[in-house]
Amino acid sequence: MTGLPELEGRTAVVTGAASGIGLAVTEAFVAAGMQVLMTDLDDASLASHAERLARDGGEVRTLAVDVTDPDAVERAADAVVEHFGKLHVAVNNAGVVVQGNSWELPLTEWHRVIDVDLWGVIHGIRSFVPRILASGEPGHVVNTASMAAVTAIPGIGPYTASKHAVLGLSDGLRAELAAISAPVGVSVVMPGMIKTGLNPLGTVGPEQVAANVIDAVRRDRPYVFTDDHHIPAVESRLGAIMASRADVVSG
Secondary structure, eight states, X not given: OOOOSOOTTOEEEESSTTSHHHHHHHHHHHHTTOXXXXXXXXXXXXXXXXXXXXXXXXXXXXXXXXXXXHHHHHHHHHHHHHHHSOOOEEEEOOOOOOOBOTTTSOHHHHHHXXXXXXXXXXXXXXXXXXXXXXXXXXXXXXXXOOGGGTSOOTTBHHHHHHHHHHHHHHHHHHHHHHHTXXXXXXXXXXXXXXOSSSOTTOOBOHHHHHHHHHHHHHHTOSEEEOSOTTHHHHHHHHHHHHHGGGGOOOO
């Protein structure tokens, strides 16, 4: 087990930090005494929130980053070390969603969602994990998935595919870090009906997700459910997968 019980004085980078879950996580990190590099495509919103957090005593920096661009993510990794000296926690959170039947959505929409929701996480892992390891100190990686990582939600095929992949990628990364005895944990966050720009019909505030992220970093929770939505659907699906083992045909 790893974990970072004491967050004060640690440094973090958060993608998709200009609103929703990313902003709430940033606010929670700052409240815990962390230094944070906030990244997002929305530079104006980043600057506004950073100014507010700084007025309240937070130590934050901002950088406009397109997570689909590996060079831009690499620059963010350089920037957080340049600004704060070390990197301890990386939150790969940027995400988009599109609705439509899987066979009808244009390929451009498939690529757009997967480029952000999966490749954005891959780029973050490739750029941020080496910096965390270079610190020589305990660290943590947080990848934002969704309840769509553990149940199939119709009408959002690219998003569901990406979030399933983020779950598997996170599990693999955790095992890889354990294999080299690195003191770096990995959490995959699976929010449900959270009220954000991606889901204006949500019923739970993003601050609840942020509270669970903080707890997950401190206690090294590998799987982070943030609410009680979709429990029957998830249990039914996972149960059906396990039960199907009995249907194996030999011969």
